[in-house]
Amino acid sequence: MTDAGTAAPKEDGWAWLDRQFPALSLAVRNLSRQRLRAGLATLGIVIGVFAVVALGMLGTALQGAALEELGGLGNQVIISPAGGGESLSDRDLQAIQRAAAGHGEVVPLKSGGATASGPGGQTFTQLYGTTRPQSLFGDPSAPAYHRQGAVVGADAAQSLGVRVGSTIDVEENQYRVVAIIEGSGSFSPIRPDSAVVLPPREFVADGYSQAVVQADSGDDARQVAAGVRERLNGRQQRVSVLSLTSVLSRITEFFALLNGFLLAVAGVSLIVAGVSIFNIMLMTVSERRGEIGVLRAVGIHREQVLRTLLAEATLLGVAGGAIGSVLGAAVVIGVALTTRLPLSAVFVPTNALVALGAFGFGILVALVGGLYPAYRAAWEPPVESLRG
Amino acid sequence: MSGTEGPTGPENAGGKMNESPPPLQLSNVTKRYEGGGGTVTALKDVSFAVTRGDVTAIVGPSGSGKSTMLNMLGLLDDPTTGGIELSGEPVAGLSEHERTDIRRERIGFVFQDFHLIPTLSAARNVRLPTTFLERDYTDRAIDLLRRVGLGDRLEHTPDELSGGQKQRVAIARSLINEPDVLLADEPTGNLDRDTGVSVLEEIRTIADGGVGVVAVTHDELVTEFADRTVELTDGVLRD
Numbered sequence: 001m002t003d004a005g006t007a008a009p010k011e012d013g014w015a016w017l018d019r020q021f022p023a024l025s026l027a028v029r030n031l032s033r034q035r036l037r038a039g040l041a042t043l044g045i046v047i048g049v050f051a052v053v054a055l056g057m058l059g060t061a062l063q064g065a066a067l068e069e070l071g072g073l074g075n076q077v078i079i080s081p082a083g084g085g086e087s088l089s090d091r092d093l094q095a096i097q098r099a100a101a102g103h104g105e106v107v108p109l110k111s112g113g114a115t116a117s118g119p120g121g122q123t124f125t126q127l128y129g130t131t132r133p134q135s136l137f138g139d140p141s142a143p144a145y146h147r148q149g150a151v152v153g154a155d156a157a158q159s160l161g162v163r164v165g166s167t168i169d170v171e172e173n174q175y176r177v178v179a180i181i182e183g184s185g186s187f188s189p190i191r192p193d194s195a196v197v198l199p200p201r202e203f204v205a206d207g208y209s210q211a212v213v214q215a216d217s218g219d220d221a222r223q224v225a226a227g228v229r230e231r232l233n234g235r236q237q238r239v240s241v242l243s244l245t246s247v248l249s250r251i252t253e254f255f256a257l258l259n260g261f262l263l264a265v266a267g268v269s270l271i272v273a274g275v276s277i278f279n280i281m282l283m284t285v286s287e288r289r290g291e292i293g294v295l296r297a298v299g300i301h302r303e304q305v306l307r308t309l310l311a312e313a314t315l316l317g318v319a320g321g322a323i324g325s326v327l328g329a330a331v332v333i334g335v336a337l338t339t340r341l342p343l344s345a346v347f348v349p350t351n352a353l354v355a356l357g358a359f360g361f362g363i364l365v366a367l368v369g370g371l372y373p374a375y376r377a378a379w380e381p382p383v384e385s386l387r388g
Numbered sequence: 389m390s391g392t393e394g395p396t397g398p399e400n401a402g403g404k405m406n407e408s409p410p411p412l413q414l415s416n417v418t419k420r421y422e423g424g425g426g427t428v429t430a431l432k433d434v435s436f437a438v439t440r441g442d443v444t445a446i447v448g449p450s451g452s453g454k455s456t457m458l459n460m461l462g463l464l465d466d467p468t469t470g471g472i473e474l475s476g477e478p479v480a481g482l483s484e485h486e487r488t489d490i491r492r493e494r495i496g497f498v499f500q501d502f503h504l505i506p507t508l509s510a511a512r513n514v515r516l517p518t519t520f521l522e523r524d525y526t527d528r529a530i531d532l533l534r535r536v537g538l539g540d541r542l543e544h545t546p547d548e549l550s551g552g553q554k555q556r557v558a559i560a561r562s563l564i565n566e567p568d569v570l571l572a573d574e575p576t577g578n579l580d581r582d583t584g585v586s587v588l589e590e591i592r593t594i595a596d597g598g599v600g601v602v603a604v605t606h607d608e609l610v611t612e613f614a615d616r617t618v619e620l621t622d623g624v625l626r627d
Contacts, residue, residue: 018519019524022519023520030507032507033506290503291503294497294499298491298492298497298561299488299493301488302484304520381464383459386464386499
């Protein structure tokens with residue numbers, strides 16, 4: 001009888017899976033029985049996870065990109081004389097210096113408006129008087145120290161038709177253009193684009209009309225603003241302090257709310273997918289009732305039957321979650337490649353968390369969807385299930 | 389019985405006693421079902437012992453309680469009154485988990501419509517009961533399939549097998565655990581006469597190997613092969 005010629009079943013992937021993870025192996029075979037049905041159940045999870053990943057990652061990316069644009073705004077504190085005063089006194093400036101010490105740099109600023117003309121035409125420009133354009137605009141391409149001539153913003157330079165070395169006319173005075181600065185793209189009330197920056201002594205007025213503090217961080221900006229208010233506005237409203245930190249945190253809050261809302265909508269589609277898994281598992285176990293009865297009769301424990309059935313549901317979730325996550329991430333990357341959304345805003349740790357979280361949630365939804373049908377089938381007395 | 393006193397005495401597998409208790413026994417078992425139309429009594433005071441090495445046929449008309457009795461013997465159902473003993477040990481009070489273990493270790497089942505898993509090969513179906521065990525029963529499964537004449541069908545799935553072949557796979561499955569008792573529900577029910585004969589010959593061989601076989605049947609053929617035939621009518625057992 002022990003005929004060596006009859007080949008024993010070869011040790012292949014199945015045999016290995018069977019030995020290591022019998023429940024998983026049975027589950028895979030069971031799923032392969034109803035491929036279309038398994039495919040449709042998986043599709044539900046794919047769509048749900050895709051929606052969560054796409055909307056979640058896009059939301060994070062948009063938030064990141066917007067904050068990058070607005071970032072400078074939050075670090076800026078602008079102090080001007082209160083109640084229509086003409087200028088800040090030296091005492092005010094000293095107080096501001098003290099309040100800002102250790103938190104950022106104070107740039108006293110004169111400002112005004114004037115018509116400037118150049119070889120290419122004339123235009124109304126914003127005039128700034130400062131010796132430190134670089135600190136003022138937070139733009140490393142601007143000159144660090146400005147003593148003579150004019151620094152012209154890119155937009156103004158274009159309207160006036162000037163290059164570095166050209167001469168422009170401002171209020172009857174002629175200035176040589178020493179630098180042209182591109183707008184940094186950062187969002188701030190003080191923008192270089194259509195401005196002409198002159199040394200402060202070119203201005204008629206003596207006092208500085210504003211002081212701009214470029215703080216090191218949003219927190220520093222908050223402290224500087226509070227310090228200035230405390231020192232100068234204690235008894236009397238001497239200066240008005242504009243800090244956009246709170247505006248920025250409102251914007252952040254808004255984005256968080258929007259993201260939460262989008263994720264909730266996407267989450268609903270994932271819940272629907274869970275219901276379809278529930279439905280399909282219910283169908284599956286009712287079709288295989290007799291089979292499950294046999295398993296129980298020949299000595300497979302209830303928990304083992306449950307494990308096998310849950311493995312089926314979980315596999316649907318794993319497949320759907322993986323496909324959905326990859327598709328969702330691909331679409332968001334595609335959006336970033338074809339629009340102005342920078343890729344760097346997509347590739348942030350939060351987005352990895354979104355993709356992983358959605359994947360996990362997809363699995364969880366499938367598992368929960370399969371729980372009741374599996375429990376009902378595994379706990380049915382075998383006498384009942386065998387009766388068919 | 390006196391030899392196996394002690395509540396947690398070890399199985400008497402080692403000690404070959406002259407009067408070892410029957411592997412499976414029903415004592416005064418009554419089973420009542422509460423149904424919509426009142427109470428139905430499926431078994432009335434049935435006492436029955438499985439004998440090692442014997443084939444016992446239980447015959448009777450439909451609804452006479454045959455299946456209920458087989459379910460009792462297979463620890464798949466509880467009696468309303470009376471007791472079931474396994475090698476002299478009462479089964480009452482065992483948890484579902486323990487009963488499942490006993491079914492896997494000591495009882496073999498053969499069903500009328502084979503109940504093979506369609507996605508699994510013959511060899512894999514045979515070792516289905518041992519799926520979650522540490523030990524690998526593949527060699528034994530192959531050995532059993534060769535014994536029932538299916539050595540060349542090891543990797544065939546059930547839909548590639550004939551009815552008689554499927555039933556022989558089912559028989560091989562019932563033997564994977566070397567059971568004391570083989571319970572067969574209409575083992576020839578879906579087979580033609582010649583195939584039925586070959587399946588019964590297989591069962592005969594198994595009984596000769598020391599297994600107590602109980603077959604519930606309508607089939608005259610089974611009674612011809614049986615050492616003993618008992619008749620169940622309206623829940624009452626008669627020799």
